[in-house]
Amino acid sequence: MTSISAPATQDQHAFSQEAREAVYQAIFKRRDVRGQFLPKPVPDEVLSRVLTAAHHAPSVGFMQPWNFLVVKSDAVKRRVHEAFEVAHKQAAQMFEGDKRATYQTLKLEGIVESPVGICITCDRARTGPVVIGRTHIPTMDLYSSVCAVQNLWLAARAEGLGVGWVSIFNESALRDALDIPSHITPIAYLCVGYVSHFKDKPELETAGWLPRLPIQDVLYFDSWGQRDDQQALVAHLQREEALAVACGANPPLVNADSLC
Numbered sequence: 529m530t531s532i533s534a535p536a537t538q539d540q541h542a543f544s545q546e547a548r549e550a551v552y553q554a555i556f557k558r559r560d561v562r563g564q565f566l567p568k569p570v571p572d573e574v575l576s577r578v579l580t581a582a583h584h585a586p587s588v589g590f591m592q593p594w595n596f597l598v599v600k601s602d603a604v605k606r607r608v609h610e611a612f613e614v615a616h617k618q619a620a621q622m623f624e625g626d627k628r629a630t631y632q633t634l635k636l637e638g639i640v641e642s643p644v645g646i647c648i649t650c651d652r653a654r655t656g657p658v659v660i661g662r663t664h665i666p667t668m669d670l671y672s673s674v675c676a677v678q679n680l681w682l683a684a685r686a687e688g689l690g691v692g693w694v695s696i697f698n699e700s701a702l703r704d705a706l707d708i709p710s711h712i713t714p715i716a717y718l719c720v721g722y723v724s725h726f727k728d729k730p731e732l733e734t735a736g737w738l739p740r741l742p743i744q745d746v747l748y749f750d751s752w753g754q755r756d757d758q759q760a761l762v763a764h765l766q767r768e769e770a771l772a773v774a775c776g777a778n779p780p781l782v783n784a785d786s787l788c
């Protein structure tokens with residue numbers, strides 16, 4: 529029996545230490561990959577594992593609103609890339625001054641170089657108009673498809689596959705490139721493939737676009753806007769952040785001390 533004072537790490541339902549470290553590694557070492565794709569093919573057995581992980585995502589009312597459109601054709605990838613190029617030029621004009629100049633230096637997709645593209649969609653009418661959990665907030669189905677994206681992204685990282693999410697599209701142009709019918713919403717176009725390396729930090733952080741926010745700055749207690757530095761949780765979070773710095777680019781895993 530688990531004693532009340534036992535650390536959470538010994539909870540009878542917790543994964544083994546090794547398994548927990550693997551989960552946190554997938555989370556902390558996942559990156560959005562744009563530029564390091566290798567031409568190495570992705571075996572179907574690996575692809576099937578990450579797609580199955582995506583299909584096991586949570587979904588509102590269990591409606592499983594997603595489809596997975598796997599793109600391997602170079603001609604189709606080129607069509608998707610053309611759609612990106614149009615939107616990318618438009619996007620640049622939306623930023624001012626230095627930000628525009630920096631935006632134009634960023635590589636924000638790997639559509640043609642990645643061996644596999646996967647478009648994850650949302651069929652908002654899949655199980656009829658009334659869905660448990662979507663009765664009052666209609667966008668919940670869209671969020672469900674995003675959960676599938678994240679499952680795929682993490683499973684792919686565990687498999688050594690890079691994933692890059694590209695969202696710089698006019699939605700209708702992406703639909704046209706992939707023959708997606710009008711009642712289906714494209715949620716994510718993902719570039720997937722093996723990579724030369726994974727970067728330690730988000731590329732936008734390295735490029736000086738934005739820093740990672742300190743977690744305490746986004747943490748409130750009991751009501752919106754209420755901070756409380758005396759909470760034990762805050763001390764823990766500060767320790768985690770200090771360990772992250774001490775570990776260099778490696779964020780702390782379950783047994784952070786052993787990693788530094």
Ligand SMILES: Cc1cc2c(cc1C)N(C[C@H](O)[C@H](O)[C@H](O)COP(=O)(O)O)c1[nH]c(=O)[nH]c(=O)c1N2
Nearest residue numbers: 558559560562635636637693694695696730731732
């Ligand atoms: C909904 C959504 C949409 C996009 C992204 C992400 C998400 C969640 N990201 C990736 C994004 O820039 C990246 O996740 C952050 O910069 C953090 O970096 P890491 O993912 O931690 O490497 C992204 N990246 C990119 O190069 N082109 C893009 O169009 C998009 N679009």
